[in-house]
Amino acid sequence: MADFIQKTTVKTALRTLASPITDVAAFDAIVASVLTTNPFGCVEYMTAGVTHPAVEKTREYYVTKLVYQDTEAKTVGTDSSKFDTIAGFTAGAAALLADTGLAAAHGGTAVRDLGNETYSATLKCHDPNGELYFVTFGRESVSLTSYSDDAIRTKVETWADTVPALA
Numbered sequence: 260m261a262d263f264i265q266k267t268t269v270k271t272a273l274r275t276l277a278s279p280i281t282d283v284a285a286f287d288a289i290v291a292s293v294l295t296t297n298p299f300g301c302v303e304y305m306t307a308g309v310t311h312p313a314v315e316k317t318r319e320y321y322v323t324k325l326v327y328q329d330t331e332a333k334t335v336g337t338d339s340s341k342f343d344t345i346a347g348f349t350a351g352a353a354a355l356l357a358d359t360g361l362a363a364a365h366g367g368t369a370v371r372d373l374g375n376e377t378y379s380a381t382l383k384c385h386d387p388n389g390e391l392y393f394v395t396f397g398r399e400s401v402s403l404t405s406y407s408d409d410a411i412r413t414k415v416e417t418w419a420d421t422v423p424a425l426a
Contacts, residue, residue, distance in 0.1 A: 336365030
């Protein structure tokens with residue numbers, strides 16, 4: 260029987276943030292800055308006859324969290340909803356807060372649990388060396404996946420060191 264022979268070494272790196280990114284606006288600003296300034300020096304590429312930008316967002320989601328509190332501020336229920344855009348997240352949170360039927364069903368008043376809301380956005384990047392890799396931003400961490408050249412990690416890490424929220 261033939262053996263499997265390793266062809267590549269794909270790596271993953273994770274940076275856990277000292278404190279969570281404060282809010283969705285700050286999160287969006289970080290992701291948007293990578294998309295607009297291309298700090299990793301990525302290049303556009305073509306695959307299957309389609310030209311792709313140097314850096315592109317491939318996935319994102321935002322989860323709003325609510326707690327329902329009785330008149331003594333005791334938690335009597337919780338709710339969370341996942342949205343695939345910031346606009347949906349913002350509108351959804353407002354709709355949930357305004358839903359008196361849902362609040363009555365929980366037996367309390369809805370309050371945003373801002374500290375426990377989560378955000379995630381994955382960017383696909385094409386390095387000049389030909390590698391495709393992914394940078395995933397979360398509220399509490401940044402991960403770099405599917406890379407093999409350590410110079411890629413160095414570029415991403417050097418940039419992240421310049422962003423105070425990513426310390």
